[in-house]
Amino acid sequence: MSEYIKFSCERVTAGLDSFDALADLNAYRRKLLDLQLIGVDPNGVGFGNLSVRDGATGNFYITGSATGGIPELTIADCAKVVACDFEKNQVRYEGSALPSSESLTHAAIYESNAKAGAVIHCHDSKLWAAALNRVPTTSKAAEYGTPEMAHEIMQLLTRSDVPKIVVMAGHEGGILTFGKDLEEAFAVLICEGKEIYR
Ligand SMILES: [Zn+2]
Numbered sequence: 200m201s202e203y204i205k206f207s208c209e210r211v212t213a214g215l216d217s218f219d220a221l222a223d224l225n226a227y228r229r230k231l232l233d234l235q236l237i238g239v240d241p242n243g244v245g246f247g248n249l250s251v252r253d254g255a256t257g258n259f260y261i262t263g264s265a266t267g268g269i270p271e272l273t274i275a276d277c278a279k280v281v282a283c284d285f286e287k288n289q290v291r292y293e294g295s296a297l298p299s300s301e302s303l304t305h306a307a308i309y310e311s312n313a314k315a316g317a318v319i320h321c322h323d324s325k326l327w328a329a330a331l332n333r334v335p336t337t338s339k340a341a342e343y344g345t346p347e348m349a350h351e352i353m354q355l356l357t358r359s360d361v362p363k364i365v366v367m368a369g370h371e372g373g374i375l376t377f378g379k380d381l382e383e384a385f386a387v388l389i390c391e392g393k394e395i396y397r
Pocket of ligand 1: 247301321322343370373
């Protein structure tokens, strides 16, 4: 097994203009908070993150680290990832917030699928257990926020007809869904969890 390479990030600039999808991002964050699929765990650690691609570029806006408990995000709670190094587990970003340590996991989805415009990462132990190995599933050995996780996701998503959901076997409760926008990514999540959320 390879050595664990810690996530690191380098700020290009602290300035970041607001982006069109911020209102959408807050709307879907609200739904996810209400369903307790993102938020803060009993130990006070935030979980879950959302991202939106910047137009047709490879860049994306992602919720900042430790923003899980904030009901409504402003641009100061978001970071724009502008470069990724999967091997070094490193990103370059713009903004005053630190990008989520799971940024490379989001980047792997944007890299694999040009049509992916938004990604949701949430925690749901029921859906996780039900969907494990039934939908594209990363191995137990791949921990979240590692180069291994990014590589596995890129391999799983090389086929264009795969479902827009990934279960992370090595990250308990960890689910990823994606779509052309947040509306679709959220719909995929609700559709997969229809027995659970109804
Ligand atoms: Zn997670």
